[in-house]
Amino acid sequence: MVATCDYVPTSEARAREMLSLAGVKEGEVVYDLGCGTGEILIVAAEEFGARCFGIEVNSRLVAWAREEVERRGLEDRVRILHGNIFDPRFWLHLGGDPDIAVANADVVTCYLTLWVQEELRPLIERELAQGARVVSREFRLASWKPVKVKRGIYLFEKGRSF
Ligand SMILES: C[S@@+](CC[C@H](N)C(=O)[O-])C[C@H]1O[C@@H](n2cnc3c(N)ncnc32)[C@H](O)[C@@H]1O
Numbered sequence: 420m421v422a423t424c425d426y427v428p429t430s431e432a433r434a435r436e437m438l439s440l441a442g443v444k445e446g447e448v449v450y451d452l453g454c455g456t457g458e459i460l461i462v463a464a465e466e467f468g469a470r471c472f473g474i475e476v477n478s479r480l481v482a483w484a485r486e487e488v489e490r491r492g493l494e495d496r497v498r499i500l501h502g503n504i505f506d507p508r509f510w511l512h513l514g515g516d517p518d519i520a521v522a523n524a525d526v527v528t529c530y531l532t533l534w535v536q537e538e539l540r541p542l543i544e545r546e547l548a549q550g551a552r553v554v555s556r557e558f559r560l561a562s563w564k565p566v567k568v569k570r571g572i573y574l575f576e577k578g579r580s581f
Pocket of ligand 1 (some may be wrong): 424451452454457476477531535
């Protein structure tokens with residue numbers, strides 16, 4: 420069974436807080452795991468100059484996100500991938516596109532239930548590069564030590580937090 424959870428969007432203001440806490444810099448690679456309609460990534464691309472990838476399992480949300488990305492002219496900076504965040508082809512350069520691998524991320528954003536995050540934990544711990552940041556809304560993994568916490572947003576860093 421695929422670990423999943425419902426769609427609840429992050430507002431632009433909240434996305435800005437997450438990306439600011441993570442200190443996203445121009446040109447950095449941001450992945451949103453379970454990106455919904457792409458709200459976080461649109462802010463990351465437009466306001467922080469990031470190169471963004473979102474993975475989303477729900478095809479209707481994918482279509483909506485792609486439409487919004489196109490409407491804003493962000494196709495060169497935001498890619499929305501349809502599928503399950505646990506699929507290894509999104510993590511390990513297995514999909515034939517060298518650009519697509521969560522292992523490339525400077526920053527991973529997620530707003531997922533604790534259950535889904537807990538399932539993801541081994542993949543994140545194994546695949547992210549040293550120093551990569553994970554910024555999570557609302558739910559925090561008990562075994563990771565946050566490097567920053569602000570208004571329900573938790574920032575973690577590989578090498579320091581886990
Ligand atoms: C709480 S919403 C957050 C959406 C977006 N990240 C935001 O903050 O606006 C969680 C999203 O994760 C997606 N999701 C849950 N489990 C998933 C899985 N296993 N693979 C891909 N997407 C998943 C859901 O469909 C939903 O859109």
